Amino acid sequence: MENKFCYKCGYIATSREHVPPICLFPEAKDVIGLNFRKDLITVPSCDEHNSKKSHDDEFLMVSISGIVGNNLIAYLQTQTKVDRAIRRKSKDFLNKEIIKNYKYHTLKSKTGKKYPVLYGNPNYNRLVNCFEHISYGIYFHEFGERFEGTIKMLLGFIIYNDKNTQTMTEMVKEKFIVDEISNEIKGENPTIFKYQFFEPDKFGLIGMVMTFYEGTEVFVAFQPKNSDEPFDLSLALLNSGIPTLIEVGDKIFEFNKK
Numbered sequence: 001m002e003n004k005f006c007y008k009c010g011y012i013a014t015s016r017e018h019v020p021p022i023c024l025f026p027e028a029k030d031v032i033g034l035n036f037r038k039d040l041i042t043v044p045s046c047d048e049h050n051s052k053k054s055h056d057d058e059f060l061m062v063s064i065s066g067i068v069g070n071n072l073i074a075y076l077q078t079q080t081k082v083d084r085a086i087r088r089k090s091k092d093f094l095n096k097e098i099i100k101n102y103k104y105h106t107l108k109s110k111t112g113k114k115y116p117v118l119y120g121n122p123n124y125n126r127l128v129n130c131f132e133h134i135s136y137g138i139y140f141h142e143f144g145e146r147f148e149g150t151i152k153m154l155l156g157f158i159i160y161n162d163k164n165t166q167t168m169t170e171m172v173k174e175k176f177i178v179d180e181i182s183n184e185i186k187g188e189n190p191t192i193f194k195y196q197f198f199e200p201d202k203f204g205l206i207g208m209v210m211t212f213y214e215g216t217e218v219f220v221a222f223q224p225k226n227s228d229e230p231f232d233l234s235l236a237l238l239n240s241g242i243p244t245l246i247e248v249g250d251k252i253f254e255f256n257k258k
């Protein structure tokens with residue numbers, strides 16, 4: 001039954017879709033002797049929601065593989081598959097589609113090795129859209145049913161211009177770390193992709209963290225269709241602009257700093 005209908009819209013499924021996209025997992029020719037494509041997750045998909053038809057998979061691959069903090073496999077991926085993808089494109093592909101107003105910088109590791117990195121403004125909405133698709137897919141894979149409701153997310157690798165959003169991201173990270181009732185970390189190729197679900201909170205919100213290349217974190221909150229709108233005092237204070245301190249574990253996060 002569950003394999004006949006699309007993970008995203010519930011229409012008749014015509015194929016299976018990889019979540020996350022298969023291109024994020026290094027090809028055998030780029031990592032001789034290693035296999036990062038063991039037991040990849042697939043979900044049933046209709047024509048429209050199979051992203052093979054769009055350029056989003058490649059966009060996501062180019063956008064996240066080079067993120068600072070990722071592991072060496074991601075670095076290898078940027079030097080091989082991502083590099084080939086960029087070379088196939090026009091000269092302004094990076095600036096137009098991936099990261100606006102970018103500049104090259106060189107980071108030095110503790111051992112003195114130099115890494116070229118790009119700084120700039122990523123295509124945030126398109127990134128969120130990609131991660132949303134993956135979230136729907138992983139939810140389907142985990143629970144065997146389509147998620148209906150609203151998905152909210154924070155991207156752990158972005159430095160938000162808005163101070164409150166940035167503090168919120170840091171707080172969410174901390175909350176995920178100190179939350180004791182969490183499920184096991186899953187993913188057959190954890191150096192490329194792993195995920196973890198958290199028990200629903202008092203509002204029925206289900207938390208999930210997805211980690212790509214051991215350094216790129218995406219925090220997701222699934223709010224089911226019929227659940228109450230989350231409300232608590234700290235959120236109300238936060239939205240009102242009143243300076244607010246919120247304690248998570250042994251850390252304090254300051255919002256609406258004057």
Ligand SMILES: [Zn+2]
Pocket residue numbers: 006007008009010011045046047048049
């Ligand atoms: Zn669909």
